[in-house]
Amino acid sequence: IVMTQTPLTSPVTLGQPASISCRSSESLVHSDGNTYLSWIQQRPGQPPRLLIYKISNRFSGVPDRFSGSGAETDFTLKISRVEAEDVGVYYCMQATHSLGQGTRLEIE
């Protein structure tokens, strides 16, 4: 499965919203009925961190300004109001093994 993210770079103004898209080459609906699409954040110099799992569920400790949506092959991560600590690279990830190329979030 190929995961394609757009854009690859996203310049945003502090306090403004940001949106990242992820498209998979085939449906991610698993035979158990779940869609194991996650969003991973990697801040500069830090290991990856889970933000969103199963499309739209925020992981423990993740601020509610982060939200996920989508279905089948098209997914979106939204940040309602970008803060300075949100700078980094965001990856969509299918299950444990298919990763997007990453989207770099920068502050304008």
Next chain:
Amino acid sequence: QVQLVQSGGEVKKPGASVKVSCKTSGFRFNIYGFTWVRQAPGQGLEWIGWSSAYNGEIKYAQKFQDRVTMTIDTSTSTAYMELRSLRSDDTAMYYCARAASVAGTTDYWGQGTLVTVSA
């Protein structure tokens, strides 16, 4: 709390092997599996493979199939990833991460192990 603590950085010569460990605590080790991902300098994340402490399932990315071995030690709650025949382009940060199954969600990540391959 859930912790995945990886072994320290390594410097290896081309052609050598490296074995990275991922020691875990804070959860029932034998009902989870571990995915391994690497990140070359300035690049994105690249999947290497998966090994399960639950059912022994192992999957490797085709790119690494003939050079990687992943193992599990349930007695010490540790996952291992060995990469052989190292080349300079294997220089990267290597991460382990936990998931309940190969089809599931990767939730907790280790801090990373830097492997440098240089003559």
